[in-house]
Amino acid sequence: MKELVGRLAALDPDAGAALQVIAYFDRLVEGRAGLESLVRGAAVLAGCPARLVDEERGIRIRVGTDGVRRDEGGLVGSGWMSAPLVAGAAPAVWLECDGPPGGVRAMVLERTAAAVRDVLERTRGRTPVADPAADPASVEVLLDARAPEHDRWRAAGRLGLRQTAPARAVAPWDGPPVVEAVTSPVARGPAAPGYGRAGVGPAVPVLELPSSWAAARTALRFTAAGTEQDPGPGTVYAEELGGLALLAEAVGPADEPIPDVRALERAIASAPWAAVTLHTVACATSLRAAAAELHLHHSTLQDRLAQAEHWLGWPVHEAHGRLRLQLALMVWRLHRDQRPRSTGP
Amino acid sequence: MTTTASSGAPDDRTSLPPVPFDPELSAALDVLTGQLGDTLALDDIPGVRRASLAQRPSDETLRRDGAFEVEERTVPGPPGEPDISLLVCRPAGVPSPLPALYCVHGGGMVIGDNRTGIDSALDWAAELGAVVVSVEYRLAPEHPHPAPVEDVYTGLVRTVELAGELGIDPARIVITGGSAGGGLAAATALLARDRGGPALLGQLLMCPMLDDRNDTPSSLQMAGLGMWDRTANHKGWTALLGGARGGPDVSPYAAPARAEDLSGLPPAFIDVGSAETFRDEDVAYAARLWQAGGRAELHVWPGGFHGFDVMAPQSAIARDARAAQLNWLRRLLAS
Numbered sequence: 043m044k045e046l047v048g049r050l051a052a053l054d055p056d057a058g059a060a061l062q063v064i065a066y067f068d069r070l071v072e073g074r075a076g077l078e079s080l081v082r083g084a085a086v087l088a089g090c091p092a093r094l095v096d097e098e099r100g101i102r103i104r105v106g107t108d109g110v111r112r113d114e115g116g117l118v119g120s121g122w123m124s125a126p127l128v129a130g131a132a133p134a135v136w137l138e139c140d141g142p143p144g145g146v147r148a149m150v151l152e153r154t155a156a157a158v159r160d161v162l163e164r165t166r167g168r169t170p171v172a173d174p175a176a177d178p179a180s181v182e183v184l185l186d187a188r189a190p191e192h193d194r195w196r197a198a199g200r201l202g203l204r205q206t207a208p209a210r211a212v213a214p215w216d217g218p219p220v221v222e223a224v225t226s227p228v229a230r231g232p233a234a235p236g237y238g239r240a241g242v243g244p245a246v247p248v249l250e251l252p253s254s255w256a257a258a259r260t261a262l263r264f265t266a267a268g269t270e271q272d273p274g275p276g277t278v279y280a281e282e283l284g285g286l287a288l289l290a291e292a293v294g295p296a297d298e299p300i301p302d303v304r305a306l307e308r309a310i311a312s313a314p315w316a317a318v319t320l321h322t323v324a325c326a327t328s329l330r331a332a333a334a335e336l337h338l339h340h341s342t343l344q345d346r347l348a349q350a351e352h353w354l355g356w357p358v359h360e361a362h363g364r365l366r367l368q369l370a371l372m373v374w375r376l377h378r379d380q381r382p383r384s385t386g387p
Numbered sequence: 388m389t390t391t392a393s394s395g396a397p398d399d400r401t402s403l404p405p406v407p408f409d410p411e412l413s414a415a416l417d418v419l420t421g422q423l424g425d426t427l428a429l430d431d432i433p434g435v436r437r438a439s440l441a442q443r444p445s446d447e448t449l450r451r452d453g454a455f456e457v458e459e460r461t462v463p464g465p466p467g468e469p470d471i472s473l474l475v476c477r478p479a480g481v482p483s484p485l486p487a488l489y490c491v492h493g494g495g496m497v498i499g500d501n502r503t504g505i506d507s508a509l510d511w512a513a514e515l516g517a518v519v520v521s522v523e524y525r526l527a528p529e530h531p532h533p534a535p536v537e538d539v540y541t542g543l544v545r546t547v548e549l550a551g552e553l554g555i556d557p558a559r560i561v562i563t564g565g566s567a568g569g570g571l572a573a574a575t576a577l578l579a580r581d582r583g584g585p586a587l588l589g590q591l592l593m594c595p596m597l598d599d600r601n602d603t604p605s606s607l608q609m610a611g612l613g614m615w616d617r618t619a620n621h622k623g624w625t626a627l628l629g630g631a632r633g634g635p636d637v638s639p640y641a642a643p644a645r646a647e648d649l650s651g652l653p654p655a656f657i658d659v660g661s662a663e664t665f666r667d668e669d670v671a672y673a674a675r676l677w678q679a680g681g682r683a684e685l686h687v688w689p690g691g692f693h694g695f696d697v698m699a700p701q702s703a704i705a706r707d708a709r710a711a712q713l714n715w716l717r718r719l720l721a722s
Binding site: 058062065066067069070072073074075078079082083085086107108109110 | 407408409410411413414415416417418421700701702703705706
C-alpha cells in the first residue's frame, strides 16, 4: 500500500487515479466507516496529514500519513488545501500541504468532505445542510415547484443534499426557509431548537421539497406564540396534523369566522386566564390533569370552566364539547395571518 | 472456480455468504486489486517474479539510515543440495548477544525472496533490539516439496551454528513468517522438534498457509474474494505438491495441518483475518495446539483479508494487528 499511495500522490489526475480515489471513498461510505477512517483515507491517499475540524459539532480529528491519529497539530497553515462541508461554509477538511490546487489531492479533499457530510447526516440525525443565509437562492429554487427539475438538482447539490437522503423543509415564523437532510423518515427529534416557532414539513425525496414546504407552511399556521394570550405548540410537524390539515384549506384570514370562533374570542377577551385555561383543558387528558398543569385547585378550575362555558355557550366537560372547543381553538389560530415572510410559491 | 477433486466435501458449502470486509480494508482492497491486476491469479509466475525483483529493497534501504548492519551470508544447504543465502540485519551498536527473528518470506510457495516483506521484521527488530535473519529458500514448482522446507530448516540450523559470529543468543530465536512463510515456519518448528534440532523460543505465524486440502468453510466462503482466494491457493499447493496435493500422503512438513501430533512445540502466535481463505485452518491449528497442551495466542481480525496488515498498514485494524504481534514478541522475549 505504501507504494500505491506514493504512486497515487505523484500521479496527475488522470482517469485511473481519480477513479481509485472515488472508489476508495465510495467503499468507506458503503461500509459505514466512521469519521476517523475518512480522515485517515485522506491522509493516506494524499500522502500528507489530514484534519477535520468542525467547531460547531466539537469535532477535531487529525491523522498522519502512517494512519495514526494525532489530534494535536498546531495552527492551520495559510497555504493548505481545504474544503468546506457545504457550499459557502467555512473550511472543515484540510490537507496539510500547500497547493497547487487541482490534481489528485483536490479530488481526495472533495471526496473526503462529501463522505464526512454523509456520516454527519447519518450519525447526527438532522444536519442543517447549509446556512440558508449563505445560499438563499438555492433554497428558493429547491422549494419552487415551477423551477425546472434540472435547476432544482443543481440547487440541491450546492446545498450539499444527496439524491439518496430524504430532506424536509422548515418554515420558521421569523426567518427564511430552511432545508435540512433527514436520515430516516421517522426521525423527528424534539421540538426543533434553532428555529424557534416553526412548521416542519415531511421528509421527502429532494425533488418533492416544494410539497414539503407547502406542508410546513400549513403546519406553521397551527403554531402559537406560547404566551398567555396565544397558548399552543411552538413547533408543529405537518405529518402529525392528520385531518386538521383539511381545516387549513377551508379557513383563511379573510373568511368570516364561524359562531364558535366568535364565542371563543369573546371568552378570551373577557378574562386574562381564559385562553390558557381553555387551551389546557382542551389538550389535557382529564380536568384533574388540567388543574395540575395550570397550578389551580380543582374547584377553582371548575368555577372558571363554568364561567367560560357561559361565555362560549356550550359545555366543555364532555367529549363532544371538548372536540368543539379544540376545533374552535384551531380555527381561531388559522384565522390569523401567519404567512411567513418568505419566498416560495 | 477450481474444484478440489480430492476433498470429497459437498460443494453446497459454497453457498455460505461471504464475511464482509472491514470498511477501510475494503476501500484499500479495491485500490490494491486495481493496481495488482492479474498478478494474484498466478497465471504468469515468471512475470510476477520479475516484477517483484524490481521492488526488491536495496541494502541501503534495509540499513535504515545506519540503524542496521546488513549482510548476505552464503551457507551450506541441505546435504547434497545447493548453498543457501541468509540475509542478516543486525541493529548497529547494540551489544551482543541479541535475540533473533528468523524470517521466512511469503509468496504462495512460488514467488518472493528473502527481502520480501522484510519491513515488518525490521520494525520489530528496531523496537526489540533483535537480529533479523531471513532465509532464501528454493521455490516451487521448479523445486517442489521438500526443497523449500528443507532449505528453511537448514538455514535455521546454520543460524544457530553461526550464532556466536552473528552475535545471536541461540536460546532466543523466534521463527516467523506470513502466508506461505507462516506455513513453512510452522513446518520447520515440527521438523526441529522431530529431528531434535534447534530449540525455538517461539513461532510467530501470520495468516499461515497450513492445509493443502483447501476445503474449509472459509476457503469456500471467500472464493473469488479478497487476496489469495481458493483458486490461487489451489495453484500454490499444486506447485508445491503436484498430484499429491489433497491426497492421503501429504507430509506434515509440507502441510502442518496434516500433523497428527502438535505437542512439544514452541509457543505460537497465530493471527488471521475473518474474511480470508486461511481463517478456519489457522483457527483449527491454534485449537489443536491448545488441545495438545501447548501455548498459543490466536487473533482473528474482523473483516481482514489475507495479508491486510502488510497490504494496508495504515488501517486501524492493521495497526491493532501489528501491535498485537509486537506485544507478543515483547512478552516472549522478556520471559
